[in-house]
Amino acid sequence: MCQLLGMNCNVPTDICFSFTGFQARGGATDVHSDGWGIAFFEGKGTRIFLDPQPSCSSPVAELVRAYPIRSKNVIAHIRKATQGAIGLENTHPFMRELWGRYWIFAHNGNLLNFAPELDGSFVPVGLTDSERAFCWLLQQLRQRFGSNSPARSELFAALHALTLEIASYGEFNFLLSNGDCLFAHASTQLTYIVRQAPFTQAHLNDQDVTVDFSSLTSPDDRVAVIATQPLTDNEAWLSMARGTLWWFEEGEVVQSLATRPGPERKAG
Numbered sequence: 595m596c597q598l599l600g601m602n603c604n605v606p607t608d609i610c611f612s613f614t615g616f617q618a619r620g621g622a623t624d625v626h627s628d629g630w631g632i633a634f635f636e637g638k639g640t641r642i643f644l645d646p647q648p649s650c651s652s653p654v655a656e657l658v659r660a661y662p663i664r665s666k667n668v669i670a671h672i673r674k675a676t677q678g679a680i681g682l683e684n685t686h687p688f689m690r691e692l693w694g695r696y697w698i699f700a701h702n703g704n705l706l707n708f709a710p711e712l713d714g715s716f717v718p719v720g721l722t723d724s725e726r727a728f729c730w731l732l733q734q735l736r737q738r739f740g741s742n743s744p745a746r747s748e749l750f751a752a753l754h755a756l757t758l759e760i761a762s763y764g765e766f767n768f769l770l771s772n773g774d775c776l777f778a779h780a781s782t783q784l785t786y787i788v789r790q791a792p793f794t795q796a797h798l799n800d801q802d803v804t805v806d807f808s809s810l811t812s813p814d815d816r817v818a819v820i821a822t823q824p825l826t827d828n829e830a831w832l833s834m835a836r837g838t839l840w841w842f843e844e845g846e847v848v849q850s851l852a853t854r855p856g857p858e859r860k861a862g
Contacts, residue, residue: 596686596702598784599632599670600769600820602776602842606636606664607817611805613659613670615798615825620649620672623800629685630655632670633698634663635773640696644685667771671700676723683720687769690716692732693743695772699728702822703765703781724768727760731770746775750841753777754851757839761853769820775843778820779853780834785824787831788846790816796826816845 599616601609613632620630630649633642641663649655649672671686678684687700701724708723715736716729734756735749744752753770757779760766766781778784789796791814793807820842824831834840837854840847 596671596673596700597822598700598702598767598769598820599668599822599825600771600776600778600842601665601668602771602818602820602845603666604814604816604844604846605812606666607815608662608664609634609668609670610659610662611796611798611803612819612821612825614803615800616670616672616821617649617652617655617659618800620655621651628673628680629682630670630672631685631687631700632658632668633687633689634665635667635696635698635771636663636665638695638773640689640698640773642687642689642698644682646680646682646685667773667776669698669700669769669771669776671702676704678721678723681720684722684725686722686724688725688728690728690732692736692772693741695743695774697732697770697772699731699768699770700724701727702767705760705763705766708760708763727766727768730760731756746841746843750777750839750849750851754839754853757853761837767822775841775848776818776820778834778840778842780836780838780840781853782836783822784820784834785822785831786818786820786834786840787824787826787829788816788818790845795828797828799823799825799827818842818845818847
């Protein structure tokens with residue numbers, strides 16, 4: 595399966611430290627060697643880097659790791675192919691426009707026999723179940739809300755209902771963002787941490803790299819990092835319960851809802 599990395603912040607922040615550990619999992623410390631990608635929101639614009647080569651040896655990944663692009667929302671993905679050949683067109687994350695904003699999506703899992711009817715408003719370029727799911731999600735959102743972007747609470751409720759439908763086809767861990775907030779679905783495995791004052795040191799699991807966040811941040815900074823598996827070995831990462839959809843904004847959890855039978859979960 596693939597691995598996911600997301601970041602949501604209250605101030606533009608670079609992801610160089612987290613990406614250094616994440617990059618190693620693409621063929622060095624783990625087997626996810628079928629391509630990688632990362633997308634950064636900057637205002638209404640988006641920088642996206644994709645490479646079908648393993649991230650551990652990708653010159654493009656080295657450029658990203660050394661280039662401190664600052665963003666409030668970032669989504670990255672390293673791929674272990676299940677559906678669709680190894681190739682640029684099947685490399686996550688995927689990008690589409692809806693309501694005058696770019697949307698970015700990355701998926702970890704495998705959706706069996708997922709062949710939704712698409713009306714042509716969003717069409718996959720590659721052959722992955724992931725891109726089909728993304729196109730269908732956006733299609734359904736446009737059908738539900740028309741040409742006007744809904745309030746975020748309405749958007750989250752709609753995403754919750756749509757996620758319930760897709761999740762019935764298999765594993766559906768995903769990250770989704772429009773640059774304002776970041777949504778994460780833990781179908782089987784996702785973890786997260788919110789870094790805020792007082793900031794301390796952090797040490798990567800996959801590389802012998804340590805950073806002292808207290809020397810790089812201000813007291814008001816708040817950064818949420820979401821990853822398939824914890825990236826550091828000296829911080830308290832939280833596991834998202836299986837079958838939960840999460841809404842992150844300004845570096846903190848706004849709300850989470852169950853996508854399996856059980857009680858609703860909300861941020862306290």
